Amino acid sequence: MLYALAALFAFQLAGEALVHALALPLPGALVGTLLLLTALLWLGRLPVALEQTALTLLQNMMLLFIPTIAGVMLHFDRIAREWQPFVVAGVAGAAITYVVTALTFRWMLARSPATATTPGAPT
Numbered sequence: 001m002l003y004a005l006a007a008l009f010a011f012q013l014a015g016e017a018l019v020h021a022l023a024l025p026l027p028g029a030l031v032g033t034l035l036l037l038t039a040l041l042w043l044g045r046l047p048v049a050l051e052q053t054a055l056t057l058l059q060n061m062m063l064l065f066i067p068t069i070a071g072v073m074l075h076f077d078r079i080a081r082e083w084q085p086f087v088v089a090g091v092a093g094a095a096i097t098y099v100v101t102a103l104t105f106r107w108m109l110a111r112s113p114a115t116a117t118t119p120g121a122p123t
Contacts, residue, residue, distance in 0.1 A: 016029075016031075
């Protein structure tokens with residue numbers, strides 16, 4: 001787990017360094033994630049340690065949002081004054097997520113073998 005966490009932090013640091021060096025208008029964490037994705041695609045597999053560490057982090061993801069929520073609460077008076085963009089962003093973000101998820105699911109179903117040949121599937 002220690003090596004996997006070190007790898008995750010190293011990719012984030014590399015992303016931050018690239019953003020700073022090239023003055024990119026992107027978050028360093030996003031660039032680091034894209035670098036990690038590129039490395040995993042080049043490797044062709046997901047290392048077991050990285051998979052186990054990622055699952056552990058995902059199981060405790062709510063704890064990672066506590067600093068963000070606390071930060072938002074520090075600006076609650078501004079959010080109360082300017083609530084419309086937050087509502088629009090939340091509703092639009094949810095709608096886009098639903099549409100993209102549905103289209104991805106439909107695309108994946110079209111790529112999979114016919115489900116009617118699966119034992120126990122209704123014909």
